[in-house]
Amino acid sequence: MTCDNEVPVPDARVPLRRRQFLAFLVAAPVLTVAVPGTAEAVLPTLPQPAEIMDLGDILILAGTPTAGALAVLSVGEDGVVTLELPRAEVGQGITTATAMLVAEELDLPLSQVRVVLADARPELLFNQLTGGSNTIRSVYGPVRQAAAAARARLLAAASEQYGVAASRLSTRDGGVILPDGRYIAYGLLTSAAAQLTGVFAAQPKPVSEHRLVGTPQSRIDARAMVTGQFKYTLDHDVPGAMPTVVRRPPTINGTVKSVDSSVAKAMPGVLAVGVVPTGVAVVAETFGQAMAARDALQVTWHPGTIDALSDKEIRAKLRAAALPFVVPPLLTQHVDMEFDFAFVSHAPMETNSAIADVRDDRAEIWAGLKSPIVARQTIASVVGLPESAVTVHVMQGGGSFGRRLFFDAAIEAAQISKALRRPVKLMWSRTDDMRHGRARAASHHKLRATFGLGNVLTFEHRVASVETDFRHGLGEILTATAASLPVGGNLSFAQTVFLTTCHVPYNFGVVTSLLNEVPLKMHTGSWRSVYSANTRGAEEIVVDQLAARMGKDPVAFRREYLKHDRQRAVLDKVAAEGQWGRAMPRGFAQGVAFHDEYQSCTACLVEIDARDPQNPRVVKAVIAADVGRPINPRGLEAQLLGGLTDAISTTLRAGLHIDRGLPLEGSYSQFHYARQKDAPLDVRIFVMPATGEPGGAGELGVPAAVGAIANAYARATGVVPRSFPIIFPVDFEPFPR
Amino acid sequence: MPTYTFVVNGRAVTVDAPADLALLWVLRDKLGVRGPKFGCGIGVCRACTSHLDGAEIQPCVTPVSSCSGKTVTTIEGLASGDDLHPVQEAWLEQDVAQCGYCQPGQIMAAAALLKNKSEPTDEDIDRIANVCRCGTYFRIRQAIKSAAAKMS
Numbered sequence: 001m002t003c004d005n006e007v008p009v010p011d012a013r014v015p016l017r018r019r020q021f022l023a024f025l026v027a028a029p030v031l032t033v034a035v036p037g038t039a040e041a042v043l044p045t046l047p048q049p050a051e052i053m054d055l056g057d058i059l060i061l062a063g064t065p066t067a068g069a070l071a072v073l074s075v076g077e078d079g080v081v082t083l084e085l086p087r088a089e090v091g092q093g094i095t096t097a098t099a100m101l102v103a104e105e106l107d108l109p110l111s112q113v114r115v116v117l118a119d120a121r122p123e124l125l126f127n128q129l130t131g132g133s134n135t136i137r138s139v140y141g142p143v144r145q146a147a148a149a150a151r152a153r154l155l156a157a158a159s160e161q162y163g164v165a166a167s168r169l170s171t172r173d174g175g176v177i178l179p180d181g182r183y184i185a186y187g188l189l190t191s192a193a194a195q196l197t198g199v200f201a202a203q204p205k206p207v208s209e210h211r212l213v214g215t216p217q218s219r220i221d222a223r224a225m226v227t228g229q230f231k232y233t234l235d236h237d238v239p240g241a242m243p244t245v246v247r248r249p250p251t252i253n254g255t256v257k258s259v260d261s262s263v264a265k266a267m268p269g270v271l272a273v274g275v276v277p278t279g280v281a282v283v284a285e286t287f288g289q290a291m292a293a294r295d296a297l298q299v300t301w302h303p304g305t306i307d308a309l310s311d312k313e314i315r316a317k318l319r320a321a322a323l324p325f326v327v328p329p330l331l332t333q334h335v336d337m338e339f340d341f342a343f344v345s346h347a348p349m350e351t352n353s354a355i356a357d358v359r360d361d362r363a364e365i366w367a368g369l370k371s372p373i374v375a376r377q378t379i380a381s382v383v384g385l386p387e388s389a390v391t392v393h394v395m396q397g398g399g400s401f402g403r404r405l406f407f408d409a410a411i412e413a414a415q416i417s418k419a420l421r422r423p424v425k426l427m428w429s430r431t432d433d434m435r436h437g438r439a440r441a442a443s444h445h446k447l448r449a450t451f452g453l454g455n456v457l458t459f460e461h462r463v464a465s466v467e468t469d470f471r472h473g474l475g476e477i478l479t480a481t482a483a484s485l486p487v488g489g490n491l492s493f494a495q496t497v498f499l500t501t502c503h504v505p506y507n508f509g510v511v512t513s514l515l516n517e518v519p520l521k522m523h524t525g526s527w528r529s530v531y532s533a534n535t536r537g538a539e540e541i542v543v544d545q546l547a548a549r550m551g552k553d554p555v556a557f558r559r560e561y562l563k564h565d566r567q568r569a570v571l572d573k574v575a576a577e578g579q580w581g582r583a584m585p586r587g588f589a590q591g592v593a594f595h596d597e598y599q600s601c602t603a604c605l606v607e608i609d610a611r612d613p614q615n616p617r618v619v620k621a622v623i624a625a626d627v628g629r630p631i632n633p634r635g636l637e638a639q640l641l642g643g644l645t646d647a648i649s650t651t652l653r654a655g656l657h658i659d660r661g662l663p664l665e666g667s668y669s670q671f672h673y674a675r676q677k678d679a680p681l682d683v684r685i686f687v688m689p690a691t692g693e694p695g696g697a698g699e700l701g702v703p704a705a706v707g708a709i710a711n712a713y714a715r716a717t718g719v720v721p722r723s724f725p726i727i728f729p730v731d732f733e734p735f736p737r
Numbered sequence: 738m739p740t741y742t743f744v745v746n747g748r749a750v751t752v753d754a755p756a757d758l759a760l761l762w763v764l765r766d767k768l769g770v771r772g773p774k775f776g777c778g779i780g781v782c783r784a785c786t787s788h789l790d791g792a793e794i795q796p797c798v799t800p801v802s803s804c805s806g807k808t809v810t811t812i813e814g815l816a817s818g819d820d821l822h823p824v825q826e827a828w829l830e831q832d833v834a835q836c837g838y839c840q841p842g843q844i845m846a847a848a849a850l851l852k853n854k855s856e857p858t859d860e861d862i863d864r865i866a867n868v869c870r871c872g873t874y875f876r877i878r879q880a881i882k883s884a885a886a887k888m889s
Binding site for chain 1 (some may be wrong): 738754755757759761762763765766767769771772773774775776777778779781782784811812813815816821826828829832833834835836837838839840841844859862863864865866867868869870871872873874875876877878
């Protein structure tokens with residue numbers, strides 16, 4: 001049975017009234033199979049928006065007009081080929097993967113490719129945003145085309161220089177091979193190639209000829225990292241830019257009322273003190289001295305924007321905001337469940353940081369930035385310079401997980417530099433990064449599934465979330481401004497992201513997923529997999545409960561209701577490799593879950609040791625992923641491993657408590673992101689063979705792992721978790737405000 | 738301001754600094770030794786982990802005054818010239834790093850563990866409390882075991 005694409009999909013932003021619901025049911029083909037005796041025939045679900053066009057498709061479409069200008073390649077006389085990549089590397093391995101694409105097309109050793117991160121390039125419009133697991137999807141074509149064109153140009157140069165038709169030339173190991181076997185290194189041809197006129201478009205190699213792409217490769221920057229030579233933002237020396245920190249308010253968005261800096265200014269090493277919109281900046285000869293002086297400042301503060309709010313009030317707001325279900329729980333068997341997810345800090349190891357040098361006529365910024373164009377446009381406006389006078393350098397970041405979509409440190413550094421009339425090297429403290437930085441928004445989830453006659457009839461999900469801030473737009477000022485509009489604005493953007501990322505992958509009859517957001521004036525932002533970790537994680541818990549109620553095994557149940565063979569293949573893989581159903585000692589259990597997004601799909605099977613329900617440990621994980629076409633399987637496995645660790649952390653122990661306008665957690669001793677003692681002793685990751693175009697992978701691993709861990713915990717302890725993280729006491733003395 | 742003399746990665750250095758200034762800032766801001774990273778300032782993320790007279794320390798909570806006359810080794814001083822330490826080799830072999838920011842500290846912690854215990858158990862490895870926010874722990878575990886096997 002197939003789905004009928006002709007049937008209109010109801011507008012999911014509006015809760016369906018009962019009459020609309022019935023009309024919809026009649027219009028859909030689903031009722032035709034709901035006859036007794038066909039228990040194994042599932043009720044197909046109409047495609048949801050994310051299955052027709054996902055966020056990645058939208059980002060690619062927005063980038064299409066500028067795709068031809070995306071990849072800037074240069075061939076040096078030393079034979080090194082440099083790709084200027086207009087994306088941010090923050091650990092996800094895109095510099096290695098794109099270097100592989102270049103090396104493949106140019107028949108070049110990988111070691112001869114350099115990838116540098118491009119400065120903000122406003123002419124790229126919507127095409128310099130790193131997010132949505134979209135880098136490989138969006139650059140796979142343009143980078144290969146640019147490299148193929150470069151190869152064609154080098155061949156033309158060789159053809160002209162040696163008087164041989166280009167069709168008789170080939171390329172190998174970074175050079176052109178003449179018909180007589182002579183090898184001419186690219187470096188010897190690049191000058192002549194640069195002077196050729198004409199268009200050198202060429203088609204990239206067919207994938208059947210790929211020799212490097214698809215093979216496991218190590219990171220191209222790994223050696224620099226393990227020797228301490230790799231430079232992050234704060235490791236760069238910019239003349240005159242001295243260590244700078246900011247004293248921040250006792251509650252989120254508080255502002256300075258008065259400052260007495262007399263003691264601080266007299267402290268050793270202190271160079272300057274000044275008030276900026278976010279607090280009081282201190283510049284010193286070392287960060288240690290800057291922080292000591294910061295602590296010696298006497299500051300009084302105006303209130304912040306959520307001073308009256310703690311977790312209790314925020315949860316009440318979320319519960320009140322969850323939209324109603326369509327299907328009443330009458331006459332049908334049903335599963336109703338509710339879940340709460342806490343705020344979660346992005347907490348990248350490298351705290352928010354930036355270097356800024358703002359002069360009267362120009363400004364230069366260095367920072368880890370995933371949306372550098374809008375950063376440049378905003379900074380120009382904030383410091384009162386024309387955009388053309390602002391240069392924004394994108395530095396490789398020490399982690400992001402969505403955090404560096406926002407450029408608040410870069411703006412703040414620019415403001416400080418302007419106010420104090422000196423270049424500054426700004427670093428946020430860890431406590432500020434957790435308390436005044438951004439976080440995944442807390443959310444509340446209501447789910448209802450109905451079943452009968454051996455089939456799932458309906459599946460409804462109502463997500464109520466604190467607003468996720470999307471005011472970075474698509475990475476430039478127009479869409480950022482649109483997202484900032486008071487009416488529609490961020491909520492429209494959020495609805496689009498929700499509808500184009502989250503969908504239920506099962507044939508569960510009539511499916512509706514609705515998001516409602518509560519705008520609170522605090523700092524949120526997309527956190528690896530945005531809505532999907534919580535939304536899909538919660539759904540996978542309900543799937544297990546549905547299976548139990550219908551008397552089915554969790555793996556067999558998912559197999560039956562998944563829509564496609566490609567989905568079933570990853571599930572089968574983890575079930576086989578993870579020995580699904582094997583006997584385990586008391587207190588141990590397996591759990592499984594599935595997720596698909598970004599044109600990729602994955603299944604995760606974990607084993608948990610929950611003999612002490614307050615001290616569980618995921619001891620083993622088996623993951624399978626089909627990403628369409630893996631570029632670098634080794635990097636892909638790293639991303640899935642990272643997603644697993646994120647899921648272990650946020651499901652079991654890591655979250656933020658909000659108390660009277662401020663998170664209580666102020667460091668890793670309080671925000672319990674997993675350590676080695678929480679990590680599995682055995683992890684097996686299987687990358688499925690290539691079947692098509694590359695899908696997204698950076699965020700893929702989180703949601704299935706969240707579901708698998710929660711399901712394993714439920715099976716091991718007999719208690720289905722409803723609130724995440726599961727173990728979430730305030731087990732520390734909070735730092736002073 | 739007092740003066741302190743000690744050895745950093747084989748080089749004798751003398752610095753003027755307040756007695757309570759953390760070694761991390763002497764290294765990073767006065768000496769330009771940037772391998773040890775700031776992550777918390779209170780010794781819990783351990784991204785700055787280095788060695789003092791061969792034993793593991795967190796320079797962000799080590800006053801410079803306690804280093805006088807001693808030998809500091811940071812990630813930059815772990816290799817012998819171009820010959821990497823076996824732990825660094827194992828890190829490359831397992832392709833451990835993602836963002837890489839915590840890895841200097843992870844490597845220094847692993848090197849200190851292997852110095853004291855040539856065949857570490859899983860429990861020994863579990864006691865390394867360095868945070869890796871990219872979640873590379875399993876590869877770190879594999880790399881430590883691989884390095885241990887090669888060093889024995």
